[in-house]
Amino acid sequence: MTDPRHPSVPAVTWRREGPVLLVTIDHPPVNALGVEVRRGLLAALDAAQADVAVQAVLLLGKGRNFIAGADIREFGQPPQAPLLTDVCNRIEACPRPVIAAVQGAAFGGGLEVVLAAHYRLAVPGAKFALPEVTLGLLPGAGGTQRAPRLIGVEAALKLMLDGKPVAARQAADLGLVDRLATGTDPQAEGLAYAHELLAAGAAVRPTRDRAIAADAVPAARQAIEAARGSLNKKHRGLFSPARIVDAVEAVLDVPFDEGLRLERSFFLQCLDTPQRAALVHAFFAEREAAKVPEAGRARPRSLERIGIVGGGTMGAGIAVAMLDAGLPVVMIERDDPSLARGQAHVAKVYDSLVQRGRLDAAERDRRLTLFSGSTDYAALAQADLVVEAVFEDMAVKSAVFAELDRVCKPGAVLASNTSYLDINALAKTVARPQDVIGLHFFSPANIMKLLEIVVPEQVADDVVATGFALAKRLKKVAVRAGVCDGFIGNRILAVYRQAADYLLADGASPYQIDQAVRHFGFPMGPFQVTDLAGGDIGWATRKRRAATRDPLLRYVPAADRLCERGWFGQKTGRGWYLYPDGARVGQEDPEVLAIVAEVRQQLGAVQRTFTEDEILRRYLAAMINEGANVVHQGIALRPLDVDVAMLYGYGFPRHRGGPLHYADQVGLDKILADIHEFAAQDPHFWKPSPLLLQLVAQGRRFQDLNQLQQD
Ligand code: 3HC
Ligand code: NAI
DSSP, X not given: OEETTEEEEESEEEEEETTEEEEEEOOTTTTOBOHHHHHXXXXXXXXXXXXXXXXXXXXXXXXXXXXOOBOGGGTTSOOOSSOHHHHHHHHHHOSSOEEEEEOSXXXXXXXXXXXXXXXXXXXXXXXXXXXXXXXXXXXXXXXXXXXXXXXXXHXXXXXXXXXXXXXXXXXXXXXXXXXXXXXXXXXXXXHHHHHHHHHXXXXXXXXXXXXXXXXXXXXXXXXXXXXXXXXXXXXTTOSHHHHHHHHHHHXXXXXXXXXXXXXXXXXXXXXXXXXXHHHHHHHHHHXXXXXXXXXXXXXXXXXXXXXXXXXXXXXXXXXXXXXXXXXXXXXXXXXXXXXXXXXXXXXXXXXXXXXXXXXXXXXXXXXXTTEEEESOGGGGTTOSEXXXXXXXXXXXXXXXXXXXXXXXOTTOEEEEOOSSSOHHHHHHTSSOGGGEEEEEEOSSTTTOOEEEEXXXXXXXXHHHHHHHXXXXXXXXXXXXXXXXXXXXXXXXXXXXXXXXXXXXXXXXXXXXXXXXXXXXXXXXXXXXXXXXXXXXXXXXXXXXXXXXXXXXXXXXXXXXXXXXXXXXXXXXXXXXXXXXXXXXXXXXXXXHHHHHHHHHHHHTOOOOOOOHHHHHHHHHHHHHHHHHXXXXXXXBSSXXXXXXXXXXXXXXXXGGTOHHHHHHHHOHHHHHHHHHHHHTTOTTTOOOOHHHHHHXXXXXXXXXXXXXXXX
């Protein structure tokens, strides 16, 4: 039973040590349960039964994790025998006690193996999860039937619907684990436990034989109904969560084997959905995005101390992100009052975490001990990396970079958080352009997952590699972007935002557009986003660019009319929506509609009505077309980089996989036909991307471009 990635090494090995058969899964990188592991496990169980000297079986996973789950790469391919569910049944049916000793992750199918074993041990650091829901699936190897029998219906539902890991201690409290070891070696701890069990004459303990106690049934039914009732709110538009609830309900209503059959049929239904394909795409795309040529060629520089210049919204948020990762931060501001504001800003973020119970006060204080501030650039002399987050103004930023050039040690990485400015030009202002890079964080920087790593012409490979290493340390998802106006995300945003303005001008209301976009799965529509971020930011940019605006493109001044009235959104109590008494959810505003009507009249736009589908087709086609341009021009390395940026920075619904994956699912010919149709009314805005034209002509998909040769 060999592993195709490591053909000389068997994926599962076994050897007897006294009365215990040690069965070790050794299938790098994470012991996923590919076909060779499943076959290996069956062979090991055969060996256990064939050898009369074996009195117990100990299941172990080699490396950092026990088992990360089914092999996600196999989904979408024809299933190969044996199925994992059959392997789990064989483990459970083993006539000698089977013990699972877990370190690291026992996730998905990995936890299902654990559930099928008769005894369960965890070493410190072990974590347990049924994350299938995050892949559009449900546990398909008995998990929906065994977990409720072991830990109760309510806890099992939570595990499956949240998909989040629980730590060893919590797993023991839940009853997922029988023994919490103090030592860290699963083999030694597992063997000791096995001997203890044998000495006590412990028998096999099939989980399938456990029943939900009669007096627990009413509460179980209540938990099922509650979960069903919350599906629309917590899992809106998703297919697999409802099937999870149905499968768990079967535990109360049908015998175990019938429950397994139901689970299998639900699993196959989920496997077949576009949601599953999209979520699996998102899983791999997130990891592939970190594989960039520069990181393949060079090792990251070491990062011990961080400098941040600017303590405004972004500087403070970036400081918190660094401190949360245990990196000491020095903040530089232009004068004492600004520094005090910046420091207060950081303290406020932490205080609010403490108030909301997300962090304890001692931990806040500990993190803040790593934080200092100064108005003197000399304080940056020891910094390994400095992030500049001052005003979005080339003159101000160049002055800051001149200071950095003067004080920073050789080899320090000099990063800018600019949203739009030309980092090539900024790099040229210093004597060490090879050290200059863009690190584009998103607001709030301590929360938002996306980090665009903007790669200027002259930057050294190891500086790019350092950016990716930093992202990993900050637990962020990094995407490599080339230099252009807006990089990947903001550049695409500008175009679909414009499509929303044109919809508005032509007859759709902002509320209708927002609703259509929400129904697609975004958490918010574009007008809600503007209200949240503050309308003044976009207004300032529009004013700055007024002189260079393409005169052939329509300009819709509705947002300007709101800003002229001081309606900047939530922070001013009104914008596109009304926010009475500091409300966070806006109300529709008839005055805004009147302003929009006036603007439409001035523009002389032909008015029409739009269905939700028509709104979405335009909004998404604009996003996809600009995404294609971004790939075509090499700003994004691959279509998946566009998908990852939009998923993690712009709220694109994960179960749709990102705009370019979604476009593949819809069919690129259909997207192109839409663009041609819209171009008939507005040919200046709707210009098909050369890449889209090319792919359609060749009958190819964006996915075909996702393979990147590492050089
Ligand atoms: N199948 C295939 N490949 C997997 C995998 C899996 N289940 N889990 C991880 N990998 C791959 C990754 O793609 C990556 O490959 P690469 O090096 O070629 O890019 C490599 O393993 C390392 O993964 P990470 O970068 O994620 O490593 P970390 O150390 O950061 O995290 C982990 C390890 C916590 C185990 C994390 O990989 C993880 O959460 N994996 C997914 C777990 C999961 O979703 N399991 C459920 C699968 S569905 C299932 O089990 C169905 C069943 O019910 C029938
Ligand atoms: P901000 O106006 O909130 O903060 C800027 C800070 O820089 C102020 O505290 C100011 O005192 C300080 N500053 C100005 N000149 C300085 C100098 N010479 N030396 C030291 N400090 C100086 O601005 P914000 O929103 O934090 O933006 C900063 C940068 O981040 C800009 O380049 C912006 O484009 C970018 N950005 C902003 C995002 C946002 O959502 N606000 C998102 C991503 C990037």
